[in-house]
Structure formats: C-alpha cells, structure tokens
Amino acid sequence: MRKYVIMGVQGSGKGTQSQLLCEAFDMVHISVGDMFRWHVQNHTKLGAQVKRTMAAGELVGDDEVESVVRGRLEQHDWNYGFVIDGFPRNARQAEFFMESFDIDAVIHLEIPDDEVRRRVLSRRLCPNCGMDYNLIADRPEVDGRCDICGHELITRADDTPEALDARLRDYHEQTTPVLELFARKEHVYHVDAGPPAKEVHATIRKLIGLPM
Numbered sequence: 001m002r003k004y005v006i007m008g009v010q011g012s013g014k015g016t017q018s019q020l021l022c023e024a025f026d027m028v029h030i031s032v033g034d035m036f037r038w039h040v041q042n043h044t045k046l047g048a049q050v051k052r053t054m055a056a057g058e059l060v061g062d063d064e065v066e067s068v069v070r071g072r073l074e075q076h077d078w079n080y081g082f083v084i085d086g087f088p089r090n091a092r093q094a095e096f097f098m099e100s101f102d103i104d105a106v107i108h109l110e111i112p113d114d115e116v117r118r119r120v121l122s123r124r125l126c127p128n129c130g131m132d133y134n135l136i137a138d139r140p141e142v143d144g145r146c147d148i149c150g151h152e153l154i155t156r157a158d159d160t161p162e163a164l165d166a167r168l169r170d171y172h173e174q175t176t177p178v179l180e181l182f183a184r185k186e187h188v189y190h191v192d193a194g195p196p197a198k199e200v201h202a203t204i205r206k207l208i209g210l211p212m
C-alpha cells in the first residue's frame with residue numbers, strides 16, 4: 001500500500017497529478033477541496049458551515065479540515081493506497097498525520113508565483129453550463145463565448161490579482177513550515193510543475209520509484 005501527500009499552490013496542477021497517479025496505481029485521491037465541495041452541494045451540516053465561512057472570505061477552520069480528513073481515512077476503501085491533497089495545512093496537523101500514517105513520500109509541485117498568476121488569471125468560466133476554459137491552454141473557439149452553449153464567459157469572482165496574491169501569501173506562510181517538518185522525517189520530492197502534465201507525471205513516477 002502506498003501513501004503520498006501532494007502539495008502545491010493553486011494552479012500547480014495538483015489535482016491533475018493526483019488523478020494521474022491514482023488512475024495508474026488504483027489509489028484513492030483524497031482531496032480536501034473536493035470533499036468540502038461535496039458537503040456544500042449536498043447541503044450537509046458541515047456544508048452549511050463551510051459555505052458561511054467561505055462567503056465571509058475566510059479559510060475553513062482546522063477543526064473542520066481535520067474531522068473531514070479523519071472521517072474519510074476511516075472509510076478504509078484505499079486498499080492500494082491514497083494520494084492526499086489539501087492536507088496537512090500546518091505543522092500540528094503534519095505531526096498528527098505522520099504519527100498515524102506511514103507516509104511513503106511527499107510530492108511538492110513547484111511553480112513560480114508569476115506562472116501561477118499567468119495560469120489562474122487566464123481562467124474563464126461559463127456561468128450557464130459550468131464549462132471551464134483557460135485562455136492559455138484551453139481557449140474557446142470563439143473569443144469570450146462558450147463552445148457548448150454559446151453563453152458569454154466570465155472570470156470567477158475570486159480570480160482577481162489582489163485575491164490571488166492574498167491566497168499565494170497564505171499558501172507560502174502555511175506550507176513552508178509543513179515542508180520543513182516533513183523534510184526532517186520523510187522523503188520530500190520537489191518537482192518542477194512548469195512542463196506539460198504528462199511530463200510532470202513521468203518525473204514524479206521516476207522520483208518516487210513507481211514503474212512506467
């Protein structure tokens with residue numbers, strides 16, 4: 001059984017890399033962001049709490065994050081292992097996590113802040129059908145129009161340069177101590193997240209010793 005932690009800022013391709021690894025090795029992708037979205041969509045008690053927190057522009061609290069992760073890991077449906085993303089968020093959670101689980105490796109996707117800005121600020125969304133676009137990698141056929149339904153594309157409300165800079169600051173503040181703590185006890189692999197997703201995936205497999 002393999003257990004990996006994947007870390008990387010928004011726009012680093014963390015979700016894509018987690019999925020590629022999980023598909024190749026039958027592991028379970030445990031994404032804290034996806035779990036919260038599920039709770040919001042399914043109107044659970046936790047979902048209501050999360051929605052209020054996010055509406056106030058705040059980060060979901062550590063207690064909520066921990067209880068969601070603990071609940072998910074207790075389901076024990078990860079016979080071949082898991083890749084967890086969005087956890088741990090701070091040194092305390094990292095300590096708890098390392099004590100409870102024998103982590104095989106920590107994968108840190110590295111990408112300069114300027115590249116994150118370029119990627120994130122080029123995202124567009126169709127408010128009608130929910131289709132995602134990216135003006136760099138995934139342009140619509142007609143400028144500013146959805147390929148599927150023809151509706152005008154919009155920018156997400158929180159994809160402004162100011163909001164993104166605040167998220168980047170928070171990310172670095174939270175992540176640096178976690179990476180330092182992991183580096184003392186676990187294998188931390190720093191991976192350049194700049195190249196196309198397939199290349200990054202191949203690099204990760206080589207580094208953590210998984211066959212191609």
Ligand SMILES: [Zn+2]
Nearest residue numbers: 126129146149
């Ligand atoms: Zn559309």
